[in-house]
Structures are given as C-alpha cells and as structure tokens.
Amino acid sequence: MKRIGIDVGGTNTDAVLIADDHVVHSVKAATTADVTSGILAALKALRENPAAAAPVDAVVIGTTHFINAVVQRRHLQKIGAIRIGMPASASLPPFCDWPGDLAALVSGETFMLEGGHDYDGRPFMPLDIGGLKAAARAIKAKGLRAVAVASSFSPLDPSCEIAAREILAEICPDVAVTLSHDLGRIGLLERENAALLNAALHDLAVTTVAAFRKAIAESGIDAPLFLTQNDGTVMQAEIATAFPVMSFASGATNSMRGAAYLSGLDDAMVVDVGGTTSDIGQLRHGFPREANTVVEVGGVRTLFRMPDLLSIGLGGGSHVEQDPVRVGPLSVGYRLTSDALVFGGDRLTATDIAVAVGLIDIGDRSRVAHLPKSLIDAALADAHRKLEGDIDRMKTEAGDVPLLAVGGGAFLVPERLAGISTIVRVDHGDCANAVGAAIAQVSGEADQVFRDLTRDEAIAAARAIAEERAMQAGADRDTLKTVDVEDMPIAYLPGNALRVRVRVAGAIAEPTIGAAA
Amino acid sequence: MSAAGMKTISLDDIEALAVGAWILGTGGGGSPYLGLLNLRRLYAEGHRAQMISPLDLADDDWVAVVSNMGAPLVGQERLADSRSIARAVRMQEEINGITFRAVMSVEIGGGNGMQALMAAAHLNIPVVDADCMGRAFPEAQMTSVAIGDLKPYPCTLYDPRGIEAVVTKVPSWKWMERASRKICVEMGSIASTSKAPRTGREVKDWGIHFTTTKAIAIGRAVEAANRSHQDPIAAILDCEGGQRLFSGKIVDVERRTTEGFLRGSAVVEGSDDDRGTRLKLSFQNEWIVAWRDGEAIAMSPDLICVLDSVNGHGIGTETARYGQRVTVIALPAPAVLTSPRGLEFVGPRAFGYDLDFRSLFATPGAP
Numbered sequence: 001m002k003r004i005g006i007d008v009g010g011t012n013t014d015a016v017l018i019a020d021d022h023v024v025h026s027v028k029a030a031t032t033a034d035v036t037s038g039i040l041a042a043l044k045a046l047r048e049n050p051a052a053a054a055p056v057d058a059v060v061i062g063t064t065h066f067i068n069a070v071v072q073r074r075h076l077q078k079i080g081a082i083r084i085g086m087p088a089s090a091s092l093p094p095f096c097d098w099p100g101d102l103a104a105l106v107s108g109e110t111f112m113l114e115g116g117h118d119y120d121g122r123p124f125m126p127l128d129i130g131g132l133k134a135a136a137r138a139i140k141a142k143g144l145r146a147v148a149v150a151s152s153f154s155p156l157d158p159s160c161e162i163a164a165r166e167i168l169a170e171i172c173p174d175v176a177v178t179l180s181h182d183l184g185r186i187g188l189l190e191r192e193n194a195a196l197l198n199a200a201l202h203d204l205a206v207t208t209v210a211a212f213r214k215a216i217a218e219s220g221i222d223a224p225l226f227l228t229q230n231d232g233t234v235m236q237a238e239i240a241t242a243f244p245v246m247s248f249a250s251g252a253t254n255s256m257r258g259a260a261y262l263s264g265l266d267d268a269m270v271v272d273v274g275g276t277t278s279d280i281g282q283l284r285h286g287f288p289r290e291a292n293t294v295v296e297v298g299g300v301r302t303l304f305r306m307p308d309l310l311s312i313g314l315g316g317g318s319h320v321e322q323d324p325v326r327v328g329p330l331s332v333g334y335r336l337t338s339d340a341l342v343f344g345g346d347r348l349t350a351t352d353i354a355v356a357v358g359l360i361d362i363g364d365r366s367r368v369a370h371l372p373k374s375l376i377d378a379a380l381a382d383a384h385r386k387l388e389g390d391i392d393r394m395k396t397e398a399g400d401v402p403l404l405a406v407g408g409g410a411f412l413v414p415e416r417l418a419g420i421s422t423i424v425r426v427d428h429g430d431c432a433n434a435v436g437a438a439i440a441q442v443s444g445e446a447d448q449v450f451r452d453l454t455r456d457e458a459i460a461a462a463r464a465i466a467e468e469r470a471m472q473a474g475a476d477r478d479t480l481k482t483v484d485v486e487d488m489p490i491a492y493l494p495g496n497a498l499r500v501r502v503r504v505a506g507a508i509a510e511p512t513i514g515a516a517a
Numbered sequence: 518m519s520a521a522g523m524k525t526i527s528l529d530d531i532e533a534l535a536v537g538a539w540i541l542g543t544g545g546g547g548s549p550y551l552g553l554l555n556l557r558r559l560y561a562e563g564h565r566a567q568m569i570s571p572l573d574l575a576d577d578d579w580v581a582v583v584s585n586m587g588a589p590l591v592g593q594e595r596l597a598d599s600r601s602i603a604r605a606v607r608m609q610e611e612i613n614g615i616t617f618r619a620v621m622s623v624e625i626g627g628g629n630g631m632q633a634l635m636a637a638a639h640l641n642i643p644v645v646d647a648d649c650m651g652r653a654f655p656e657a658q659m660t661s662v663a664i665g666d667l668k669p670y671p672c673t674l675y676d677p678r679g680i681e682a683v684v685t686k687v688p689s690w691k692w693m694e695r696a697s698r699k700i701c702v703e704m705g706s707i708a709s710t711s712k713a714p715r716t717g718r719e720v721k722d723w724g725i726h727f728t729t730t731k732a733i734a735i736g737r738a739v740e741a742a743n744r745s746h747q748d749p750i751a752a753i754l755d756c757e758g759g760q761r762l763f764s765g766k767i768v769d770v771e772r773r774t775t776e777g778f779l780r781g782s783a784v785v786e787g788s789d790d791d792r793g794t795r796l797k798l799s800f801q802n803e804w805i806v807a808w809r810d811g812e813a814i815a816m817s818p819d820l821i822c823v824l825d826s827v828n829g830h831g832i833g834t835e836t837a838r839y840g841q842r843v844t845v846i847a848l849p850a851p852a853v854l855t856s857p858r859g860l861e862f863v864g865p866r867a868f869g870y871d872l873d874f875r876s877l878f879a880t881p882g883a884p
Contacts, residue, residue: 087677089596091555118705119591125678152594187593189551396839398768449590488835489774496774499590 002056004221005438006042007254007431008035008063014434015042017052023262025052026431035065036211043219055223058508059216062228062254062437065208066201066244070298073101077146078108079199080139080175082132083192084160085116085124085152094150094192099299106200108144111135115160116152119449119497124152127160129167136171148199150180150192155447176202176242183245185447186499190294190303197300198245205244209237226508230304232257232287232436233443233505236474245304248297253307254436256281256288259404261439262426268402269391269420272432273409275317276331278387280310280394283404287483287505289396310394314386316409318350325378327353327386341367350412353379359411384414392419406432443483443505444470451497459485462502470504479506522573523643526566526733531556531634533736534729538630539831540739540753541732541848543820545803546627546653547589548833551597552635559599559638566634567643569619571726574717578618580645581606582662582715583636584629586674586697587707589835592628599639601677601709602632606640608673608681609711621645621720623660623712625728626653626803632709634729647724651851652820655778655802657697658690659863661853662715665723669693673711676704725851731757739829749829750844753822759848760877762807762815763796764789764826767841772834778802783823783837785845796845798823800834805868807845813872815847818854818863822846849878 002019008031016026027045032038039061047053069075081094094110095103113135115127139147147168151160158181165177178198184191213225227240232253235246256270266286272279282289288307295306313329317336320327327350332339339345341352342363348371354360356368357376391403400421405413406429415423428435446465450458467480484503489496526534535549556566574580583602585592610616620640622633625648637644649660663669669690674682674697682700687693701708715724734756742752754761765787772781778801785796797808804821806813815821823832826842837843854863855876865872 085595087679088601089598090677091558091598091600092551092596096558097554116594119588119594120705122705124595124705186590188596189593393766393840393842489772489779 002054003438004043004046004056004059005434005436006039006059006061007251007433007437008039008061008065009251009433013038013042014431015046016431016434016438017046017056018435018438023428023435025049026428026434028431035063035208036215039212040215040218043215043221047219056221058223058226059221060226060228060234060437060440061212062250062433063247064251066204067248067297069201069204070197070300073105073298075204076106076200077203078144079106079196080108080135080142080144080147081110081196082135082147082149082164083110083112084114084127084149084164085188086112086114088116088124088152089188092189094196097189097301098193102298102300106196109138109142111138117154117157117160119153119156120451121157127163129163132164132167133171136168139168139175140172144175146176146178146199146202148178148180148192148195150188150195152188153186154179154181155184155186155191156449183243185303185501186449187303190301193300194245194302194304197297197302198243201244205241209241213237226440228254228437228440229443230306231290231443231503232307232440234440234508235442239473248304248306251433252279252281252309253288254433254440255406256283256307256436257286257439258432258434258436259406259426259429260286261435262428262432263404263424265402265404265424268404268424269395270404270406271387271391271413272407273405273412274315274407275336275409276313276315276333277311278314278407278409280312280391281307282394282396285481285483290484308394310390312386312390314350314383314412316349316351316354316412320348320350320353320379322348322375325375325382327379327383350379350383350409354411380414383412384417387413388417388419391417395419441505442470442473442475442508443503444468444473444475445501445503447499447501449497449499453498455487455498458498458500459487459502462500463504466502466504470506474509475506476509477506480504481506523567523569526568526634526644528557528560530733533733533740534630534634535736536739536830537732537734537736538625538627540735540822540824541625541630541651541820542627542653542831542833543803543822544800544832544834545655546624546629547592549628549631551592552628552631555597555599555635556631556638559635564638564641566638568646568729569643571645571647571720571724574618574645574720576716576718578717579615580715580717580720581609581617581620581636582623582649582712583620583632584623584710584712585632585707586701586710589628591705591707595705595707597628597632597635598677599635601675602636603639605673605675605709605711606636608675608683609671609714612671612673612683613714615714617642617714618717619643619645621715621724622648624648624650624653625732626650629653630732644729645720645724646729647720647726648728649725651725651728651854653803654863657694659867660690661723661725661851662713662719663690664853664856664859664862665719667715667719667723668713670713672697672713674700674704674708675710676708680704723853725853743828750824750826750846753824753829754846757848758878759846761844761846763787763791763809763845765791765796765843767837767839767843770837770839779834781834783834785843798845799870801868802834804834806865806870806872807847813865813870815877816865816870816872816874817868818850818859819876819878820848820850822848847877850876
C-alpha cells in the first residue's frame, strides 16, 4: 500500500509518500494563491526522488480551502433554503443566527413548509408536497443552483428530506441539493446551518476538486483522490464535491493522527507546540477526541465533528516577561528568526531560554550566556506549570497517560509532568499533517434517539447504522473498528429514551474506485 | 396605572438576562439561547418588552404565568417560538373571559426566563418583574403559588400543529404536573403552557419579586468582570451575597433517567484550597444537594450553581463532563421556599433525600 498525503497549510504545502508503513520521502513547497500550483510543485518535488516515483494507490489531500472561503466570505454562491417542520419553529427561520454580511451574501430565497417528524419517529405534520413543488419552481425561476433542505428530526427519519430531493430533481434537475441529515446531528439550527454552508460552497467544491485532479494528473499520477474530513478520516473526491463542509477542520486532526501513526500510540494526550500557541488534544483509539459542543465557523453555529482542542498562548516565540517571570501569551510569531535574542534581536523569548539551558541548539548561544539561572529556571517553571495544568484539564480519565510532544516548540515540554507516564517525541514531526492525511481511514457515524431498548441493544443498533454508513463511504467491512461511543439519557421523554452516538472507522476498501453521491 | 411604573427592557438587558438566567437555572431549565434569538428578532421587528414592578399591579389585574414545558432535546428540533407562547396566553383569556394586564415567568432559571419576555414583547403587554421559583425546578408543583395553595387550574397547553388542550380541573398541583405532563408527551414532549391565571393581589402576596432584575444584574456583573479581566465568580457573589463552596475539576458524571427526570451525580475533585477533598453534586435536572466528604453542605432550595471557573457561565447537568474546571457556589433561596410549607415542596425530602434543610445563609434571601 503506497499513498501520497498532502497537507495544504497557510504557509506550506507538504507532501509525503508512505509505503508499507513507513515514511519514504517528504517535501515542502510554498502554498500558492491558487492552491493547485503549490500542490503540483510539491508533487513534482516528491516524485523527483526515485524512491517516491513508483505508482501509488491513493492520493489524500487535507485542505483548509473551504473553511477559508467561509471565513473570508469568498467564492460563496446564493442558495435556496428549504425548512420542513412548520408550523413549529416559525419564528426562527433559516439564517436567523448568521452574521448579517454572510447571510446577505448567501441567502437567495427561503421556504418554510409543513412536514417533519417528532422525536419518536411519528410524522409531525403531513409533508406539504404542493409547497415543495412551488418552491422548486421558484428556485428554478430565480436561477439558483444550490439548495439546502432541513427537516425536523431528520437524523431519525430522513424521508421528508429525501422526498424534497426527488421533487427538486424532477423540477430543477441541475440544482445541487444538500440534505441536512447527511451532515448532521440532532439540533435543527446547527444542522441546517451546516447544510446551508455546504450548499453555498457547491460551485467552489466542484472547481477545487477538479483542479486537484488536474494537478495530480499533470504530475503523472493515476490514482484515486480522497480528501480528509474533520474527524481524521477520508472521503472519496466525489463525496467531497458534494460535502465540502466535511473538510473544515482537517488540519489539526491530521496532525494528531500523524503523530499517533509516527509514534505507534493510539491512546495518548497530544501537545503540538508551535511558535505562538500550543494545541492540546487527546487521542482515543488513534483518533482525536471530538468536541461535543457547538463550533462556530465564520460566525455560524454548527455541530461539525471537530477535534476537542485547547489552544493556549504558549510557544517557541512566546515573550518572556521578567517581573514577575511569565511566558506568553504574547509571541513574536513568524518574526522569531529576527526578533529573538539568539537571532540578533532584542526580545527575550521562550526559544532563548531553551537555547540558554541547552534544550536546543539554534542561533547564537553566546547572546543568551548572560541570562541569570534564576530567570531561566523561573521561566521554564512557568511554561511547565501552564502545560501541566492545561494538559490535565484536557485529560478525560484519572491515572497517568503518555503524552505525544510534537511541533517546532516541543522542547518546551519537560521530561516529566504530573499525570503523564511518559513523554514521547517523534521523528518527521514537521510533516505530521501530511502523514495524517496519507494514513487516513474511512468512517461512518450514527446519532439517534432509541427507546425501549437496553443500553447495550441501543448501542449495537447505532453501531450497525454507523457501519452501514462507513461502507457506503468506501470502507472495508472487515477492518471497521468502533472509534467513539457516547450515550446520554434524555430527561422528560418516555420509554427510557437514550441518545446514542457511535462512530466507526476502517481502511479504504479495495478496489478504491467507484463513484458515490 | 400610569406608564411611569414601567421600564423598557433593552436588548443589552436581554443579552445579560440570557447569562444570568442560565446561572439561576442551577444546572437545569434548558438553554436560554433560542429565547435570546427570538427576542433579537422581535426587537429587530420593532417589538419591545416593558417591565412592571409586581408592587404596581392592581389587586384585580390578571397576570398570565407562562412556561415552555418539555424535553430540552426536543426543543433543539422544535424551536422556541413567541407565537406559540402567545397563543397559550390567549387561550386562557378565551376560556376565562378575562384580559391579561401582564405576563410572568413560572421560573426565571434557564430558557423559561426568556419565555415571559417573548410573550410580553409579542402581545405588547408588560412582563412582571417576578416569577414563581426564583430559580429553576423540575416539577410544576415546585412553585411559590403551590406553596401558597393558590388554585392550580386551568392550565392551557398549545402545540403549534394545532392541538390546544386545557386541564380544567385537578385536585392538587401534583396532579396538575401529572396530567399536563401526559398531554405534553402526546404533543411530542414539548408544549407552550399558560398556568392558572393569577390576580395582581396573588402576585403581590406569593410571587417571588424582582427576579428578572436580579437575573439581568447577575448577567451584567459576569460580563463586566469578563471584559475587564476580573473574577466573574467574585462578581456574582458580591452581587447576590452568595458563598463560594468549592473549586476543582469534574472527575466523574453519572446520569440516568427515572420517571422522565434526569437524575445522577457529578464529582468535583478539589484544587487550590480544596485540594485533597471531593464535592459530590446530586441532581434531578437541577443541582439539588452538594456533599463534601459525605456531609451535605448545601441543599435545595438554596441555589447550587456550578460555574465555569474561567468565565463564570453556568454549567448544565446535561452538559457537565469530565475535566471541566468549575467553581461551585451557593446563593440564598427566596424566603417563601425556606418556610416550613415551602420545604415540603422544594426541600431535600421533596427530592428523596432524608435530610433536614440547613441553609448556608443566616437570614434567608429577600422575598
């Protein structure tokens, strides 16, 4: 199994070839404004190495292109929004909690129709078929080319959303349709928001994925293309075209997955120490633990599957204050190589402290020889105390666990920390993102309310749904493993209602071709 | 009644109320977020909520007591709507042949703290600066008006698909809880309700006064402290005369549902001054008893609030999870809840704990 992983970051585009469970070669190229020429450059550089020139089985790209489009309000299209669930929720229509500028940019026309379901699967109101047909005709007349549909309790019963898609396909067949149940969890506004963002990115997704394909073809590679998703797994390029929002947070996830792979550890805390911040997360079964909370993207509340990360203002470039001694949260950032003492600047940074005490050997050590030992000790103690407290805060279990220390500032992590059994440092840490992309698996998720089942039965039922979805997404059944199980009893519902969320992941099935969605 | 006794509630007040109501929710009552969105929309459309002091009501004024009843999870798919709560109020007027002077919240804690304002803004009648709990509680009979033995019926329930129900008569508040809960479940486990109408005299005698103002003040104190990098929890304690009970990290959360209620416990492991000890918090939708090393140190009806140690925001019994850094505080209960009859309804025994109520506060909080 040979795979190329590509991480398109803000500064660098990294490419790595992994074969038979080891990193064969890795390169870095500058990220370009059009993204694809940077990918092409990275691939060319990678393939120049004879060991990396052989045919590959798959190319996996991790990109922040789509989330950046939302944040920067660029390349978004006007869409139609169809909410099914009237007459409930009428006062909070689609886009009601969006930032005004983004709503004005995206909102084409909104339709609110009767239909939807109750929490126990009963129909809420009969589906307004006539209203759907009228909406489809209005969308066609207005020339909108993408539509988002959200129906109440659709994760339990998607039939209203599916009926809407069929009607749209009949009346305006060229319109791209996003159904909220394909993206989401319980929580109508947040799930609908995800569907609206997804529809607004449709044209960009089509052109971007086509450009990725072109770059790969131009570099002489003939292999299926995948994109990484928020949860550290992959989707086929065809699916990514239909669901660009699923790639939103893949950067941090790929880094954690890569660190897990490079270290061989599946269950560990991870700290990625950069120049300005440290990101702390937890690996469980080889995947980042997810935030079970609302995540804002460009000011829009969503419930995407995002890694649960704590970002603290501590990194290699952190300012060191002397009275009292304190490291961070201010940082010299990308100016480290001009502003830090060891590089001839006049700003005392965490890197200078590390050089003075011999943790790393960069720059001119003589420029920090004058620092008093008491200052060095106090600064390191402050950094260690911050890391110790916040790593402990992110732990979800009692007892000592290993800690993976990655990133350019990993020297700030001491050899011992309370609550940590061992500190593990990995080679190739600088291309962990691309490694994470290359090794990514395929996943499936279920999030439903079950009634009148035992806890074990409910979890088994949810797992079966998640497995089915993973296989639809291209996973090999025999390799599926459960990544995450969460169950929550629900107040004020009869029948011992239990909400269960299960996520499974497995290897990409062979052969990896086959268009879906 | 002149308009002089009225105060227009600003959108800033409402944003603060959303923070304060969540803290007074003592872990339950649902999130105020959707109510906040409704009020932002109503204000954008030109509606305003006016607030009237309970003391300015005439004895024969009629006051509508409103709440959204049901499962918070269902509320995430069937979103709070000012039209629904307004309709439940109108149903009471039609049934009783009365006209309401004002509306009042059954509970100021959590999402219901916003419902009365939604109804008030929508119907263009004022909201009374009072409620019937001074916090949140899980059951309909856990109110000051039940303690006052006021008439528990009729209660209207409205479901936006067009189901309108009235519980016209029940022998007790507890039966009202049972009967209305059954109807609510049939409606899809969420319903807009208007409880038995109250007279101005009854609100003056049995309402818990000035709780909307209180929730707004708490929210403002927290947000002002956060903006100026002061301790938001100290700001709440200053504002309310509360006590800091414990600081630490949640290390265990256990939940189960029995009879429709979310019951369970959370364990907080002490940090700083509390290092080496643990606080266990028992809950039934709301935080009910705090046990330090096995000893009950705070209990209902005193308010037990679990707050994010950094920003002072409330943490719900449904959202508490391992690793959260929390500070647990207690706030004094309204006096009516700590009276002997009050304790029968909302004291520890009402939740199944064989404990004599002991308040942390020498003098009970202001009525």
